[in-house]
Amino acid sequence: MAADIFPRKKPANSSSTTVQQQHQHNLCNNNLIPAPNWQGLYPTIRERNAVMFNNDLMADVHFVVGPPGGTQRLPGHKYVLAVGSSVFHAMFYGELAEDKDEIRIPDVEPAAFLAMLKYIYCDEIDLAADTVLATLYAAKKYIVPHLARACVNFLETSLSAKNACVLLSQSCLFEEPDLTQRCWEVIDAQAELALKSEGFCDIDFQTLESILRRETLNAKEIVVFEAALNWAEVECQRQDLALSIENKRKVLGKALYLIRIPTMALDDFANGAAQSGVLTLNETNDIFLWYTASKKPELQFVSKARKGLVPQRCHRFQSCAYRSNQWRYRGRCDSIQFAVDKRVFIAGFGLYGSSCGSAEYSAKIELKRQGVVLGQNLSKYFSDGSSNTFPVWFEYPVQIEPDTFYTASVVLDGNELSYFGQEGMTEVQCGKVTVQFQCSSDSTNGTGVQGGQIPELIFYA
Numbered sequence: 001m002a003a004d005i006f007p008r009k010k011p012a013n014s015s016s017t018t019v020q021q022q023h024q025h026n027l028c029n030n031n032l033i034p035a036p037n038w039q040g041l042y043p044t045i046r047e048r049n050a051v052m053f054n055n056d057l058m059a060d061v062h063f064v065v066g067p068p069g070g071t072q073r074l075p076g077h078k079y080v081l082a083v084g085s086s087v088f089h090a091m092f093y094g095e096l097a098e099d100k101d102e103i104r105i106p107d108v109e110p111a112a113f114l115a116m117l118k119y120i121y122c123d124e125i126d127l128a129a130d131t132v133l134a135t136l137y138a139a140k141k142y143i144v145p146h147l148a149r150a151c152v153n154f155l156e157t158s159l160s161a162k163n164a165c166v167l168l169s170q171s172c173l174f175e176e177p178d179l180t181q182r183c184w185e186v187i188d189a190q191a192e193l194a195l196k197s198e199g200f201c202d203i204d205f206q207t208l209e210s211i212l213r214r215e216t217l218n219a220k221e222i223v224v225f226e227a228a229l230n231w232a233e234v235e236c237q238r239q240d241l242a243l244s245i246e247n248k249r250k251v252l253g254k255a256l257y258l259i260r261i262p263t264m265a266l267d268d269f270a271n272g273a274a275q276s277g278v279l280t281l282n283e284t285n286d287i288f289l290w291y292t293a294s295k296k297p298e299l300q301f302v303s304k305a306r307k308g309l310v311p312q313r314c315h316r317f318q319s320c321a322y323r324s325n326q327w328r329y330r331g332r333c334d335s336i337q338f339a340v341d342k343r344v345f346i347a348g349f350g351l352y353g354s355s356c357g358s359a360e361y362s363a364k365i366e367l368k369r370q371g372v373v374l375g376q377n378l379s380k381y382f383s384d385g386s387s388n389t390f391p392v393w394f395e396y397p398v399q400i401e402p403d404t405f406y407t408a409s410v411v412l413d414g415n416e417l418s419y420f421g422q423e424g425m426t427e428v429q430c431g432k433v434t435v436q437f438q439c440s441s442d443s444t445n446g447t448g449v450q451g452g453q454i455p456e457l458i459f460y461a
Contacts, residue, residue, distance in 0.1 A: 038051065076117070116135060
């Protein structure tokens, strides 16, 4: 994964190939003894320094890294470490320096410490998805800012609904406001996916509260409620509590009242929250009265619906028209490719409807990247005979990365004559997002940049 994020290196010469082999060997073996006159094999100080990475040769300090039962003893060279980190400089050469041959570091994972040492010794950044958070912790602890920035960039690039909640929690811990903001963007737009992810159950209570308070959370309240109960179940296990309704409510505490239960659809409340057992009988009765009575009782729950997100629409045609022999649908695909300059979340497409009066269409919409299907949905929409566009939605918004072309497609079944777009634009500015369009080879029904179907992309940004 790291190879996709960091620039590719130029083909190595024999010397750099040798030093790379040395690095790889040193990752596994810290007792390597270089060949005689090894210094003459490497033309630069960087390459000679790299030979010392994880090498016992001339080591004047050792670190016992990791928690009890999972430690690893790693060699170090005080001068090299002090040049790479102000913390190591203070540790070895500061006024309060202690002359210890062995230093225990129980709060850092060995793999993360090695990744930091590799950066200090070799000026190389080697990150992996399963250790990047631990490496960020090490980089923060020892004040290695460039490595920390690389870790944050790695996390931002790999950010998705599956890990956004966990990364939100970590970004607050590490005081990384840019990463925090990126996490919120994903959580807001893909809220239901984020809340249903396994990672949501791993967050701390403070992060849970901040998510439940979120005004722009784009999710049904019943999904928020079910996610909170799933978190409570895992939290009971973490606290070694019996999995009972009482304990679930206990671990949720006041966070339960951040769930906007009175804003649920009545069916969702009656068939879900009301029968969960988490609410008291009085709370259940009061909420039922809230739905039905003209004089509503006072509730501890927030009763104002979340604002959610307002979708933006990117319209790519300057006009539309209809003709007696166009636009026809016979199971063929209308398709267009697009790219954006900022990360967005495609919620659906705006489509044209019948030009011969009101009609119903069945639409299979699809979103692909390099042939891989990222989202699809089969639904129906009703057109009223006007030249307006009609929204068709994906089940969940699809995350779109910048500077990469994606393929938007639709196969329609319904009234064969419909409106179609004309005077298409290759580039459209929509708010702060620039969208580029190009023709798609998947299009077999005539849609292209200049005209056709799929007049709108509906997205969150």
